[in-house]
Amino acid sequence: MIIVVKKDSEPKQVNNLIEWIKGMGLGVDISRGENTTILGLVGDTSKVDMDLVSSLDIVDTVKRIQEPYKSVNRKFHPEDTIVEVGGHKFGGKYFQTIAGPCSVETEKQIVEVARAVKAAGATVLRGGAFKPRTSPYAFQGLRDEGIKLLLKAKEETGMPIVTEIMSVRHIDLFRDVDIVQIGARDMQNFELLKEVGKMHKPVLLKRGLANTIEEWLMSAEYIMSEGTKDIILCERGIRTFEPSTRNTLDLSAIPILKEKTHLPIIVDPSHASGIARLVRPLSLAAVGAGADGLMIEVHNDPPHALCDGAQSLRPEEFADVMRRVDVMLPITGKERD
16 A cells, blocks of 8 residues: 655654554555655555545545555655665666676686776676585585685775675675675575565565566565665576577566566676677667666686686677677666766
């Protein structure tokens, strides 16, 4: 349920209404725009008398929300959420690129790649420390040592870092990580979502391998219900019957999400395709569809990468993608800060 408060209502009256709602055991998500204030009610709203609320002098309209997701719903929060990380803004008119290797391998590798992607225009460094692999015999990542190396690269370049968490047992290791990533395989690991939500850090939430948009938004709702408001959604391709690519990039998800939620949405063309030569065209397609950013895998020696070398760009290839992205951004009304 949402309550639209009339413009120029007395703040005291609005606060009294909020406290009355909270007294019924409901949460209140407050969205203040230039011309209106919207109160989003979270919880069992069946106990709320809509006619009574509608009769209040300060209330313009009262509407029930049919979608199961509430706090992430654009009806609750009409304005775009801007997620700021290390002085860089995701969402609204802003566009950011996250780049780096699939896996952190050595200090030399991660620092070298970090310097290269920063020079090309990336603003956030990615790198896997904990790697969820299909085979138990595949490289699983450097774990806590990988996070230490990411922090070293951050110290060397000034770039904020994002890396994936796989277990609530690892939360303490992520205290200095700037963006906590929930990977596709953990999109519906609800206990992990709740605990990450309690960290009150920016979260990058990837879409699951075969999940609907509504299921994805419900996972974001889990995180937000624990207090974290800064969530970045990442479309990384979904499982279909098509074998030509690793996954199928769902570009339609971008404009659909722009209608359904206020959260920023970025695209990972590397995992979507699994093929390095497709990263450039898919990146440009994502920009054209209105994405708020990209997440691209870059490695200084892809043939010898310990993970996902086939989909990783060399630094010079990444720089070429960034130059082309910069040409397109003004057309879409986006800008890099």
